Structure formats: structure tokens, C-alpha cells
Amino acid sequence: MVLLLGCRAASYPPYDPGYDDGYPGDDEEPVVEARWHTGTLPGSPAWSGPARPGGEAGIYAYTDPGELPELVDRTGNPLPLRHTAVHAALRGNIAAVQVWQRFHNSSTQPIEVVYRFPLPENSAVSDLRMTIGDRVIQSDIMRREHARATFAEARAAGHTAALLEQERPNLFTQSVTNIAPGEDVLVEIRYLQTLTYDSGEYELVFPLVVGPRFVPEGDSVPDAARISPPIAGPGVRTGHDVSIEVDAQAGPPILSYTSPTHEVDATLEGGRLQATLAAKDELPNRDFVLRYRVAGPTPTASVLLGEPDASGDGHYLMVVHPPAVDVDAVVGRREVVFVVDRSGSMYGPPLALAKQATRELLARLRPVDTFDVVGFASGTERLFGHPRPANASNLIEALRFLDGMQSSGGTMMADAVQAALTDEVAPGFNRYVLFLTDGWVGNETEIFAGAQALVRRLSERGGVARVFGIGIGA
Numbered sequence: 001m002v003l004l005l006g007c008r009a010a011s012y013p014p015y016d017p018g019y020d021d022g023y024p025g026d027d028e029e030p031v032v033e034a035r036w037h038t039g040t041l042p043g044s045p046a047w048s049g050p051a052r053p054g055g056e057a058g059i060y061a062y063t064d065p066g067e068l069p070e071l072v073d074r075t076g077n078p079l080p081l082r083h084t085a086v087h088a089a090l091r092g093n094i095a096a097v098q099v100w101q102r103f104h105n106s107s108t109q110p111i112e113v114v115y116r117f118p119l120p121e122n123s124a125v126s127d128l129r130m131t132i133g134d135r136v137i138q139s140d141i142m143r144r145e146h147a148r149a150t151f152a153e154a155r156a157a158g159h160t161a162a163l164l165e166q167e168r169p170n171l172f173t174q175s176v177t178n179i180a181p182g183e184d185v186l187v188e189i190r191y192l193q194t195l196t197y198d199s200g201e202y203e204l205v206f207p208l209v210v211g212p213r214f215v216p217e218g219d220s221v222p223d224a225a226r227i228s229p230p231i232a233g234p235g236v237r238t239g240h241d242v243s244i245e246v247d248a249q250a251g252p253p254i255l256s257y258t259s260p261t262h263e264v265d266a267t268l269e270g271g272r273l274q275a276t277l278a279a280k281d282e283l284p285n286r287d288f289v290l291r292y293r294v295a296g297p298t299p300t301a302s303v304l305l306g307e308p309d310a311s312g313d314g315h316y317l318m319v320v321h322p323p324a325v326d327v328d329a330v331v332g333r334r335e336v337v338f339v340v341d342r343s344g345s346m347y348g349p350p351l352a353l354a355k356q357a358t359r360e361l362l363a364r365l366r367p368v369d370t371f372d373v374v375g376f377a378s379g380t381e382r383l384f385g386h387p388r389p390a391n392a393s394n395l396i397e398a399l400r401f402l403d404g405m406q407s408s409g410g411t412m413m414a415d416a417v418q419a420a421l422t423d424e425v426a427p428g429f430n431r432y433v434l435f436l437t438d439g440w441v442g443n444e445t446e447i448f449a450g451a452q453a454l455v456r457r458l459s460e461r462g463g464v465a466r467v468f469g470i471g472i473g474a
């Protein structure tokens with residue numbers, strides 16, 4: 001999917017988000033982190049020069065994991081992304097999210113912005129618009145080749161234009177060209193997504209991190225350059241760079257909430273939850289997660305009404321929530337396979353965390369469960385070769401196997417995927433696979449395909465399969 005912002009001004013007034021977006025006023029100095037270095041952003045449609053341009057003209061950014069980019073031109077003048085504001089309206093199992101990002105050109109000539117940013121993998125972008133002064137410019141949806149050509153024409157003609165391209169289900173590239181000297185540009189993205197619901201609890205995730213993907217050698221990932229933004233090193237984000245507001249109405253009253261990743265300021269009144277990201281000098285470089293519970297002892301049905309449009313037409317959403325259930329009874333007998341990354345990048349705290357997480361999970365296995373442990377780096381090794389009962393002797397052997405893991409080699413996950421997802425599952429058991437790893441990979445499509453095949457295979461037999469990714473480290 002590609003969204004292109006043209007260079008023609010729309011006829012309606014500037015878009016008003018309707019709440020305090022926290023952007024710095026004209027008399028306020030934007031918060032700028034001095035972490036950025038001149039470099040390249042390979043594979044971008046907005047840069048057509050050599051891969052390593054050195055002193056040539058261009059806009060480049062090195063981005064810490066968990067950081068928002070500040071871009072610089074060839075003379076070192078910064079083009080800060082002044083602020084990212086997020087407003088999420090949660091109704092039933094649907095999230096309508098608006099993201100505003102404000103750029104400023106502090107140089108003396110027109111410049112261009114290119115950077116990568118994440119969105120939820122199950123989201124659908126519904127709108128992209130750009131505000132420059134009192135002009136609001138709408139987007140058109142085009143095929144990628146057509147959109148790139150139109151964007152290049154606008155750039156060559158000196159028009160301000162934006163291009164939004166989807167690289168992966170959760171990774172996008174934003175390009176904004178011909179930002180005039182001293183000018184602010186506000187880019188707004190709207191998207192819809194379904195919320196995760198599990199055992200009476202909803203979960204909203206807003207990604208704040210674009211992390212480094214491991215790309216295997218060869219041609220298995222032809223767009224490797226486009227999904228691998230340069231990384232400067234570990235860091236944290238200032239709380240002034242991003243604001244998040246959530247307004248949640250589930251239908252039935254929300255009973256409780258938690259945010260396991262960030263501190264929030266929240267009110268829960270009349271069954272409605274309103275939460276904002278707490279203002280902090282530093283924020284953890286991890287995705288924002290908010291969970292809230294609605295399930296009670298009996299089923300509930302609710303109708304949520306949307307605001308009518310200009311013609312008086314509107315929409316409604318009817319949601320039926322099941323009662324709280326005995327999850328342990330529903331789960332049944334489990335085959336649990338732990339797949340632990342012990343590659344070189346897991347050296348030190350990441351591998352220690354992965355081992356500790358696996359120990360905690362092993363301790364929660366039930367006598368009716370079976371399990372196996374797989375370690376991978378440049379090669380793959382298995383503890384048992386097939387799942388064995390979760391008895392005392394097997395658990396002790398698993399702990400020894402974990403203790404013996406040492407980090408080295410690359411993140412060659414393919415064999416581990418094969419071992420965990422293609423083995424035959426014992427009759428009467430459901431298969432649960434947990435991947436514990438510190439980073440993204442460029443060949444995730446292969447892993448998704450294996451997971452889907454496992455789920456389908458067990459579903460045809462009346463069983464259940466679940467595959468989880470557990471991120472370790474920054």
C-alpha cells in the first residue's frame with residue numbers, strides 16, 4: 001500500500017485534532033537530542049544518489065532503537081521531528097488512532113525528510129494528510145510505482161509533497177520533500193485496527209520502536225536496505241518527544257487496567273477509561289501497551305453509537321462479551337516448545353533474561369503438559385528431540401541445558417522454526433511455541449508461513465496451536 005500526498009491545496013480549513021496536542025508554540029524551543037550523525041538511509045525513494053554520498057547534498061539520519069529521528073542536511077543543520085502526538089479512541093474491539101508528527105526546517109534552503117517508523121501489524125491506514133501553514137493537502141492511494149513517479153515529479157517541480165510506503169505489516173517509510181526554509185509541516189496519519197482480546201482483557205499496543213532486523217546472507221530478503229535503518233546505539237527517548245492519549249469504552253464497564261511498559265496517568269469513571277502517557281524526562285525504549293479488563297460472571301451485550309456525519313447518517317457497533325472462564329480447563333493438555341536465541345547479539349544480559357524467562361515458564365508447566373527446549377544461533381540444538389513430560393527429572397535436565405547455553409554466531413532462525421513448527425504433535429495435545437529473541441529478522445515471512453501451517457494442521461485435527469514471540473532487551 002502506498003499513500004501519496006499531492007501538491008494541490010484542499011479547499012477546507014486546516015485540520016484541528018480537537019485536543020491539546022502538546023506541540024511547542026512559536027515562542028518555545030523544541031526539545032532536540034544531540035545523538036544524531038550524518039549518514040545514509042539506503043534504499044529510500046527520496047534519495048537517488050550514491051549509497052554513501054559523503055559530502056553530497058541529502059538528508060540522513062542515524063536512529064537509536066526506541067528514538068524518534070532528528071535529521072540533518074549535509075551542512076549539519078538539524079531538521080527535528082519536534083513532536084509525535086497520538087490519540088486512540090477505543091470502542092468495543094476497534095481502535096481508531098490518529099498520529100500527528102510535526103517537522104521544522106531550520107536550514108536556509110528547501111530540504112527533504114525520509115525516515116522509517118512503526119505501526120501495529122494489524123492496522124489499516126485510512127488517511128494521510130499534510131498541513132503547511134493554512135493549507136491542508138489530502139492523500140491519494142496509488143500503486144507503488146505510480147506513487148513514486150508522481151512524488152518525483154512533484155519534487156522536481158519544487159512542490160511540497162509526501163509519500164507513505166508500507167515496507168512490512170508493521171514498518172512504514174515516510175518521505176516529505178521540498179520543505180521550505182523556516183517552515184513547519186504537520187503530517188497526520190489515521191489508521192484502524194482490531195484490539196487483542198484474551199480471557200476477558202483487551203490490549204492496545206502502540207509501537208514506539210523500529211529495531212534492527214537480522215538479515216540472512218543471500219537474496220532471501222530482496223528489500224533488506226529498506227527495512228534496515230542505520231542504528232547509532234542504545235538510548236532512551238525524552239518524554240517531551242511523544243504524547244499518547246487513550247479514550248476507551250468497551251461497551252460493558254471497564255473493571256480495571258494496567259500498563260506494563262510505561263507509567264500512565266489515568267481515570268476510570270463510569271466504566272470509561274481515559275489514560276495519557278505520563279510526562280517523563282526519559283521513556284523506556286519499548287512499545288506502549290495498555291490492557292483493561294471487562295469480563296464479569298455473566299455474558300453482556302452492548303451497543304456503541306458513532307457520531308452522525310454531515311448528512312445525519314451514522315453507524316453503531318454491537319458487542320457481546322462472554323463471561324469469565326476457567327482458562328486452565330479450556331487450554332487442555334499442552335506441548336510447549338521453547339525456542340531460545342543464543343546468537344552473538346544475545347551476549348550478556350539478553351541471554352540471561354531469556355534464560356530466566358524460560359525458567360519462569362518451565363516452573364508454570366503442569367503435570368499434564370509436555371515440553372522441549374531448542375537453542376539456535378548459526379546452528380540449532382534440541383534438548384530432547386521431541387516433547388517429554390513436565391516431571392521433575394526432565395525439568396532439572398532442561399535447567400542444565402539452559403545453563404550451558406552460550407552466545408555466539410548469527411540469528412539463523414530457519415532450522416529452529418523447522419524444529420518447532422513442523423514436528424508432529426502428539427494426539428490429544430495442543431502445541432504452544434515460544435520464540436525468545438532480542439531482535440527482528442528480515443525473513444519473518446518464512447516464520448509466519450510456518451506458524452500458519454502449524455495452526456492449520458492442528459485445526460484440521462480439532463486441536464489448537466499458538467505461536468508467540470517474546471522480545472528480549474532493547
